[in-house]
Amino acid sequence: MSLRTVTLSTMALVACGLGAGCATQPPVPSEQLTKARALVEQADKADAQRYAPADLQRAHDELSNAEKAVSDRKYADARRYAEDAQVDADLASARASSGEAQRAAQEVNRSIESLRQESQRQTGSN
């Protein structure tokens, strides 16, 4: 192998590396967008507005950003935004569900407390 061949090979390799690392346009993140839309919709339905409004807002914003990035052909950004929208929407849903369950627990505990007091009153009056 001649010196020239080595040099060319190295340059080719570097060019290749550069291209792969930075320049190649990734594909449109359709799957991530679809999933993000579904999760945001789910969070809306889960009454996240009530229990996790900030998370829900963030998911909406990120979904918008993702869609805007797609129209700007910034697919790597679009993918990141879509993924962020997914986790934020999922978190909003989880927090909504958890908030609902905690509210139910508080209610049932309150009703237990009043039942207990009533029961003690009855015992007292016996």
Added chain:
Amino acid sequence: MNRTIVSAALVAFVAGCATTPMHSDQLDEARAEVEKVSADPLAQQAASTDVEQARNDLQRAETALQQHAPQQDVDHLAYLALRHAQAGEARIAEAHARQQVAQAQDERNRIQLQAREREVQSARSSAATAQNEAAAAQNQAAAAQDELARARQEMADLQAKQTERGMVMTLNDVLFDTGQATLKPGADRALDRLAQYLKDSSGTHVIIEGHTDSVGSDDYNLALSQRRAQAVADALTGRGVSTDRLQIKGLGKSYPVASNDTQAGRQQNRRVEIVFSDTSGRFAQSSP
């Protein structure tokens, strides 16, 4: 020359993409959060998917950091890890809340059951009290009836008869020798019974009336009847009956119970009558 080219290319490669992140606050936060959620006892049960995703994301973020990926990528992956971990925490909190609800429902059932048991217990004890009271009342009634029966039996034993003056017992003259006021031993049994009866029914008073037949003068008969009545009274006080409860009357020949024309009739007329009051000391009607 060649070495220079290679070095330049490498510098371009590294510098061309991004600054190399040696540290990421986002990643620190994600590490802490993932560690925290993983340590929760309910993590496996309530949030295994979230925790697994969070760990995957975190691993990818760490790898990206080690491979000097752009800061943006590291932070993005760390953010995914953080949010998955937080979702896991929310689901664990939800599981806690659901457990509380389930426990509270058990507790509610327990309280309601207790309340019912108390009611039943209370009803039972009321019933038991009522039963005891009823039993006591029955015992009292039975005792009263026994008492009445005993009194009747005693009266029967005394051969007392119901008259318009109340219960009246007659001791006939065979208890006395003719013209005498001394009780004969044959009277003992009747007197024992009478004394016992008076001791048993402490409220009862008696009037002891002496009667005679028409033979002899009025004065003689009055005095004799008086003495015979007194003899019976003495016999009773001798047996422990208080004199307060005894009245003595000598009525002579004025109240015959049979004809004085025959021997048998006169014998019936020579008698001592014991008139009983009720148990509170009242007589049915005043004696002559």
